[in-house]
Amino acid sequence: MTETASGADDERTLLADRLAAVRARVAAACAAAGRDPRSVRVLLATKTVDAARVRAALAADASAVEADPSLAPVLIGENRVQELVAKGPDLADLAPVTHLIGPLQSNKVNAALRWVSCVESVESIALARRLSERCTDRAVPLAVLVQVNVSGEPTKHGVPHEAATDLAIAVAALPGLRLAGFMTVGLRSPDPVAVGAGYAALAALRDDVVASGAPGTAQARGLSMGMSGDLEIAVRHGATLVRVGSAVFGARPPL
Numbered sequence: 001m002t003e004t005a006s007g008a009d010d011e012r013t014l015l016a017d018r019l020a021a022v023r024a025r026v027a028a029a030c031a032a033a034g035r036d037p038r039s040v041r042v043l044l045a046t047k048t049v050d051a052a053r054v055r056a057a058l059a060a061d062a063s064a065v066e067a068d069p070s071l072a073p074v075l076i077g078e079n080r081v082q083e084l085v086a087k088g089p090d091l092a093d094l095a096p097v098t099h100l101i102g103p104l105q106s107n108k109v110n111a112a113l114r115w116v117s118c119v120e121s122v123e124s125i126a127l128a129r130r131l132s133e134r135c136t137d138r139a140v141p142l143a144v145l146v147q148v149n150v151s152g153e154p155t156k157h158g159v160p161h162e163a164a165t166d167l168a169i170a171v172a173a174l175p176g177l178r179l180a181g182f183m184t185v186g187l188r189s190p191d192p193v194a195v196g197a198g199y200a201a202l203a204a205l206r207d208d209v210v211a212s213g214a215p216g217t218a219q220a221r222g223l224s225m226g227m228s229g230d231l232e233i234a235v236r237h238g239a240t241l242v243r244v245g246s247a248v249f250g251a252r253p254p255l
């Protein structure tokens, strides 16, 4: 710790202000869409952010929730299993609800499952089966989201849109898992219409899967979509979880 006490206070105030600004954006977007602001949760995407700053953000959030009990606490999202495992012990006493939001290789499943209550990045039946095998003995099934590549950009993770319905129905039937909905990383574009089209497509896909009546799909209503730059568009199209990194933690170092 090289930081002085007042430096740490400044840091916490900054994080509290940015978090409040994000919540205000979500609330305004909900109001504009005629949605209940409590229908959208905020997840902090903490890639590259060290555990001390994540703790400061969680402390700032806890104060905000204490001041306004109508607010739901933020969640944490990690992209890389390595970071998840490294920070997990430093955050364990705060017991944050933590999701995996990045790719999961089958040899890292056990390590990841120790720290997360939801895997948002299920993009293949092979991964889903692997998770299912590890979760069949659980009292509470593991929540999973099917990640869909709505933009079709080749660099993006996620199952192609045209294969997503079949994958979701197959995942929903697996023991030990609970299909809670869908996740996407939206198109990176300054054109709000093009970005919104991808989010609308994810919402329509969700509606189709729920309407299918297939076993395990009735609860699959969640939509994890929208980030710092476009959360308003995602909320307009029905996001139930927005994943926010840079709007709270500032710009990340280049990878």
Ligand SMILES: *Cc1c(COP(=O)(O)O)cnc(C)c1O
Binding pocket: 045, 047, 079, 101, 102, 185, 227, 228, 229, 243, 244, 245, 246, 247
């Ligand atoms: C980094 C990341 C985010 C947050 O991105 P920001 O633009 O910093 O808000 C959300 N989702 C995923 C999957 C990410 O990797």
